[in-house]
Amino acid sequence: xxxxxxLSACAALLCCIPTxxxxxxxxxxxxxxxxxxxxxxVPKLLHPDPWEQGVFFAGGLSxxxxxxxxxxxxxxxxxxxxxxxxxxxxxxxxxxxxxVELIPYWQAFTPKEVVTITTGNPPQTEQFHxxxxxxxxxxxxxxxxxxxxxxxxxxxxxxxAGGLIWTxxxxxxxxxxxxxxxxxxxxxxxxxxxxNRALTFSANAVHISSASLGDKNPGVNASVQxxxxxxxxx
Numbered sequence: 001x002x003x004x005x006x007l008s009a010c011a012a013l014l015c016c017i018p019t020x021x022x023x024x025x026x027x028x029x030x031x032x033x034x035x036x037x038x039x040x041x042v043p044k045l046l047h048p049d050p051w052e053q054g055v056f057f058a059g060g061l062s063x064x065x066x067x068x069x070x071x072x073x074x075x076x077x078x079x080x081x082x083x084x085x086x087x088x089x090x091x092x093x094x095x096x097x098x099x100v101e102l103i104p105y106w107q108a109f110t111p112k113e114v115v116t117i118t119t120g121n122p123p124q125t126e127q128f129h130x131x132x133x134x135x136x137x138x139x140x141x142x143x144x145x146x147x148x149x150x151x152x153x154x155x156x157x158x159x160x161a162g163g164l165i166w167t168x169x170x171x172x173x174x175x176x177x178x179x180x181x182x183x184x185x186x187x188x189x190x191x192x193x194x195x196n197r198a199l200t201f202s203a204n205a206v207h208i209s210s211a212s213l214g215d216k217n218p219g220v221n222a223s224v225q226x227x228x229x230x231x232x233x234x
Contacts, residue, residue, distance in 0.1 A: 056229030
């Protein structure tokens with residue numbers, strides 16, 4: 001009887017060992033950070049001068065007094081290449097990147113209005129219905145960006161850029177052009193969720209002007225556009 005009781009107790013103890021080991025393993029997984037989070041290190045990531053590719057969605061509004069009611073939406077893709085190693089002092093230490101954006105979806109929303117124009121000799125007066133929605137496409141072939149590489153998980157940047165916009169009607173309305181240029185300046189950041197993958201946020205000050213390609217060049221002197229996207233690095 002005594003031997004039988006001892007054997008039963010040993011068997012029960014052996015059965016408990018795997019369960020305890022499994023519980024310890026699960027607890028360790030809960031306490032330790034994930035391997036992907038631990039591997040995130042922005043300076044090391046940008047060291048081999050990687051390629052960047054991403055998708056984004058943006059919206060904004062005009063801040064100029066003559067077209068305060070203008071609104072903008074666009075979506076597209078971005079391709080970039082880090083070209084240099086890290087350089088510069090302290091918080092300014094960074095790497096230079098060249099990038100391009102393709103925007104197949106570009107829209108401007110403007111108030112509808114009736115404009116009266118008098119021309120000719122003798123004078124003739126005509127009324128035009130203008131405004132509404134403008135659809136187009138855009139490309140920003142020159143994006144010069146400085147990536148600040150002093151953080152492990154966040155990659156802030158500043159950039160200057162220049163682009164071209166085509167719309168299905170003359171924009172802004174009345175005697176302008178379907179072609180416009182879009183010089184801009186922006187700030188933003190990548191927040192890395194995994195190694196080589198990040199959420200992207202930015203704010204851009206954009207000037208829209210036809211450079212006198214039409215009869216008039218009122219343009220949109222200033223607009224602010226906010227962008228959110230997802231970026232892959234390789």
